[in-house]
Amino acid sequence: MLPAYYEFFNPVKILSGDKSLENIPFELERAGCRLPMVITDSGVAQAGLLDMVTGAFKSSGMHIGAVYDNVPPDSSDRAVTEIAAIFRDQGCDSLVAVGGGSVIDTAKGINILISEGSEDLMQFTGAERLESPLKPFFVIPTTSGTGSEATAAAVIFNETRQIKMTFTSCRLMPNAAVLDPRMTVSVPPRITAATGMDALSHAVEAYTCLQKNPLSDAYATAGIGLISENLLRAVTKGRDKRIRLAMANASTMAGIAFSNSMVGMVHSLGHATGGVAHVPHGEAMSIFLPAVLRYNMDRIEEELSELLYCVGGEAEVVQTSVEGRAERTVELIERLQEDLHEACGLPRTLGEAGVERDQLESIAKTAIDDASLTFNPEEMTSKDALGVLEQVYE
Amino acid sequence: MNPSRRSFYPGRKKGKERCVALFLFILGRTLQSLSRIDPATRNEVGQWEEGFSIMFRVFPDSPKMSLQKKDGVLRYLGSKGEDADLSINFKNVDSALMTLTPQKSIFQAFAEHRCIVMGDLTVAMSLMRCLNSALIHLYPRIISKRLVKRPPPRSFNMPLIRLRLFLVGIPLGK
Numbered sequence: 369m370l371p372a373y374y375e376f377f378n379p380v381k382i383l384s385g386d387k388s389l390e391n392i393p394f395e396l397e398r399a400g401c402r403l404p405m406v407i408t409d410s411g412v413a414q415a416g417l418l419d420m421v422t423g424a425f426k427s428s429g430m431h432i433g434a435v436y437d438n439v440p441p442d443s444s445d446r447a448v449t450e451i452a453a454i455f456r457d458q459g460c461d462s463l464v465a466v467g468g469g470s471v472i473d474t475a476k477g478i479n480i481l482i483s484e485g486s487e488d489l490m491q492f493t494g495a496e497r498l499e500s501p502l503k504p505f506f507v508i509p510t511t512s513g514t515g516s517e518a519t520a521a522a523v524i525f526n527e528t529r530q531i532k533m534t535f536t537s538c539r540l541m542p543n544a545a546v547l548d549p550r551m552t553v554s555v556p557p558r559i560t561a562a563t564g565m566d567a568l569s570h571a572v573e574a575y576t577c578l579q580k581n582p583l584s585d586a587y588a589t590a591g592i593g594l595i596s597e598n599l600l601r602a603v604t605k606g607r608d609k610r611i612r613l614a615m616a617n618a619s620t621m622a623g624i625a626f627s628n629s630m631v632g633m634v635h636s637l638g639h640a641t642g643g644v645a646h647v648p649h650g651e652a653m654s655i656f657l658p659a660v661l662r663y664n665m666d667r668i669e670e671e672l673s674e675l676l677y678c679v680g681g682e683a684e685v686v687q688t689s690v691e692g693r694a695e696r697t698v699e700l701i702e703r704l705q706e707d708l709h710e711a712c713g714l715p716r717t718l719g720e721a722g723v724e725r726d727q728l729e730s731i732a733k734t735a736i737d738d739a740s741l742t743f744n745p746e747e748m749t750s751k752d753a754l755g756v757l758e759q760v761y762e
Numbered sequence: 763m764n765p766s767r768r769s770f771y772p773g774r775k776k777g778k779e780r781c782v783a784l785f786l787f788i789l790g791r792t793l794q795s796l797s798r799i800d801p802a803t804r805n806e807v808g809q810w811e812e813g814f815s816i817m818f819r820v821f822p823d824s825p826k827m828s829l830q831k832k833d834g835v836l837r838y839l840g841s842k843g844e845d846a847d848l849s850i851n852f853k854n855v856d857s858a859l860m861t862l863t864p865q866k867s868i869f870q871a872f873a874e875h876r877c878i879v880m881g882d883l884t885v886a887m888s889l890m891r892c893l894n895s896a897l898i899h900l901y902p903r904i905i906s907k908r909l910v911k912r913p914p915p916r917s918f919n920m921p922l923i924r925l926r927l928f929l930v931g932i933p934l935g936k
Contacts, residue, residue, distance in 0.1 A: 373874040494881045534883050578873040630873075739883040742872055742890065747912035 374581035376628045380518045381544040384617060388548045389421060392464065392506060393428030395544050399504040401462035403433035405455050407475050408466040412510050413437040415554055421466050421508060433460035443470045443524045445489050445533070448477035455482055462504040465542075466551075468563070469514035469649070472507055476522035476540050479503055489524060489533060498537040507542040510551045512602075512615040513563025513650055515570050515623020517545035532643065534739065541627075547616040549609035557603045557712035560615075562650030564599040565708070567591065567619040568701070569634045569653035572661070574625035575675060576668040577632040577743040584629035591621035592678040599704065603711045632744030633735075634660045637753060640735035645723040651715055658702045659760045663752075667745035669694040676700075719762040728757045778855045779824050783841075785862035786818055786827035788932055790838040792896045793829055795931025797836040799923055803895045806888045807836055816889065817846035820858045838935060848881035848889065864901070867909040868893050899924050 383391050396404055408418050418437055425432060436451050455463075455478060465475035480492050483502040492498060507517040516522075521536045555563070571591040574584050598614040605611060637660065638652035647655075661672060672694035677685050679700045688696045708714040715721040718728075732753035735741070741748060796803040810831050819826035828839040828846060852858035857876035860866050868890065871877050879886045897909045899920070907913045930936050 371874065373876075375875045494883060494886075495878045497880055531884075578869060737884045737887045739887060741887065742869055745911070747910070 371581055374579070374583075376581060376583040377520070377538055378518065378541070378624050378628065380542055380624070382518075382547065382620060383544055384547040384620075385549075385613060388546050389424040389508065389550070392421075392508075392546060393425050393430045395506065396430065396462060396464075396504065399462065399543055401504050403431055403458070403460050404462040404464050404506075405434045405436070405451075405458065405460040406432055406464045406466060407436050407439060407451060407471060407478070409439040409441070409468075409471050410437060412467050412471070415510075417510055417551055417554075418466060420550060421464070434458040439467065439471045439474045441470055443474040443477060443522075445477070445524055445526050445528075448474055448481060448489060448524060449487060452478045452481040462506070464506045464508065466508045466510060468509065468511040469516045472509070472514065472516035473522040473524055475505065475507070476516075476535065477524045479505055479540070480522075480535065489535075490526065490529075492535055493533045495536045496538075497535075498539045500539075502539050505542045506544050506546065508546045508548065508551060509616065509619070511555055511559065511563040512552055512612070512619040513566035515567060515619050515626065517542055518620050518623035519627040521627070532639075545620055547613065547620060549613040549616065552612045552616055553607050553609060555606065557606060558714060559650075560606060561599070561603050561708040561712050561714040562648055562654060563619070564595060564602060564615060564650075565654035565657065565705070565714070566650035567615070567622040568595045568599070568704075569638075569657045570622035570626040570631060571595065571618075572657065572675065572701075573631040573634055574622065574629040576661070576664065576671045576745065577630060578745055579629040579743050580671075581629060584625045587621045588625035588629075589675070589678050591618045591625060592675060594618035594621070596679050596681075596700075596704070600707050600711065603708060630743040631740045632660070633663065633741060633746070633748055633756075635740040636735045636738035636744070636748070637731070637756065639738050639740070640731045640753075641718070641721075641723065643734055644731045645718075645721075645727050647718070647721045647723060651721055654705055654708070654714055655716065655718060655721060655760050656756070658698050658705065659756050661698045661701070663748075663756055664744065664746045665694065665698075672697045717762050718757065718760055723761070725761065728754060728761065731757055775855050778859050779820075782820060782855055782858045782862060783825035785859075786825055787840075788900070789818070789862065789896060790827045790829055790840070791932045791935055792900055792927060793892060794836045794838040794935065795927050796892070796895055796899065796923070797831075799926055799931070800895055800899065803892050804835070806892050807831060808834065809888060810885060814848070814885070815843065815846040817843060817849040818852075819849060820852045820855050824855045824858070846881070848879070848885050850877055850879060850886075850889075852877045864897065864905075864909055868897075869911065899927055 465472045479502045483500045571588040575588040595618045602615045634656045637656045641647045641652045676693045676697045732750045735753045797807045815830045817828045828843040829836045861871040894910045
């Protein structure tokens with residue numbers, strides 16, 4: 369059924385596949401850029417991926433204005449201010465982010481400061497607070513999970529106030545996302561698994577939460593299909609570029625989907641668990657996804673039944689009774705979770721992820737203040753959250 | 763070639779604007795009153811910084827309503843103020859009318875992009891819980907159960923709070 373009203377926005381050009389990195393100088397030039405700044409983290413630089421990106425500029429005639437290769441693992445306002453100053457000093461005119469969610473969100477923060485001509489990120493927190501058009505911004509993801517290359521949001525840690533600042537604005541969307549399989553073939557199995565489950569949670573929540581719409585559904589279902597088919601293979605056969613490219617596409621599709629239909633309780637609990645117990649986001653998503661789908665079951669049974677085709681294929685749909693399809697979808701996600709645990713040790717419970725039992729109450733209290741909860745189909749109080757946390761503890 | 767109509771001003775939807783202003787007044791007085799007499803709302807507001815301000819407004823210049831936390835409770839300020847720490851902005855008067863009258867729940871209004879939040883999203887979540895409480899007390903259960911995701915269980919206190927709200931809170935602002 370169509371929603372009474374919906375909006376969908378995705379201006380991000382997708383460059384996907386073989387030698388797509390080499391097209392970046394052309395795209396920059398088309399956007400009127402002459403001196404891009406490249407931003408990444410030390411892990412990406414050490415893995416040789418930064419050299420691969422700068423190598424793609426050879427014979428293009430374009431100069432690189434500056435390279436910053438030390439973005440911290442959690443994007444922070446201090447790093448954003450520092451890098452924005454370099455951008456200004458070097459007279460750069462565009463940004464190229466090479467990395468995972470942290471690097472991409474840091475680049476979004478830098479773009480806010482530069483384009484708004486400000487030194488204080490805090491004044492732009494919240495939704496739609498950006499007044500000026502941002503600088504041309506290109507993203508090269510090095511993990512397949514966050515979907516940040518296609519979303520209108522950024523989360524940056526405020527070191528002074530010790531809070532996570534959330535920014536949402538259509539202006540934060542990159543000009544283009546470059547999905548080159550060379551950038552993800554060297555991702556270790558456990559990170560591949562965690563980021564893949566992050567992408568799966570984006571797509572599943574996009575399909576089952578309140579802001580879903582026909583266009584986000586199309587991206588979500590396509591993403592879920594690709595993840596179900598390729599995630600385990602990406603963990604066990606990481607050097608296969610076709611599998612990596614499929615996961616990169618799935619992650620971007622999931623990003624487009626959730627940027628237009630938002631996520632729900634899996635993310636509320638995941639953000640809180642990350643904040644309180646420092647569990648990596650993808651691992652938290654993997655732990656919470658099946659439990660939250662069961663929690664929401666009464667409200668989303670129809671949607672979960674529809675997802676059985678994407679998760680299990682035609683044979684599963686034919687073999688499962690109509691009444692059992694929603695439950696079967698959750699069971700297959702749990703089976704994937706188990707397979708990933710066996711393949712690379714991805715934690716299945718909060719206990720395995722190193723969370724202490726006395727942290728659960730604090731996680732529950734934090735989770736109810738997470739904005740993602742707005743779009744969850746079922747209500748969640750801190751008592752409800754604690755119930756789910758206990759359930760997935762061991 | 764001449765245009766079929768030259769530049770003109772399409773006017774205002776005055777009836778709708780008045781209706782929105784009335785419902786914003788009721789909502790403001792309700793939140794003010796509940797911050798004193800409803801334990802759940804009092805608990806939420808208690809966590810906000812003293813002096814924290816909230817504004818509901820309709821873009822671009824239709825009715826608005828402000829509240830501010832003073833001495834631990836919310837004070838209704840009417841249409842005073844130009845800016846606030848947290849604002850809920852309806853994109854147009856029709857969206858505001860649909861949400862406030864209440865043909866749509868507040869979370870449905872957000873899901874349909876009828877309004878946007880500016881400010882700290884953590885406090886916005888707390889405000890959402892206060893709004894849920896306001897809807898539960900303002901409307902009979904048959905209406906409020908479609909405005910909140912999960913209506914609270916019936917309690918002995920609720921009719922008393924509602925009585926005070928309608929006899930004193932909304933009309934007298936106390």
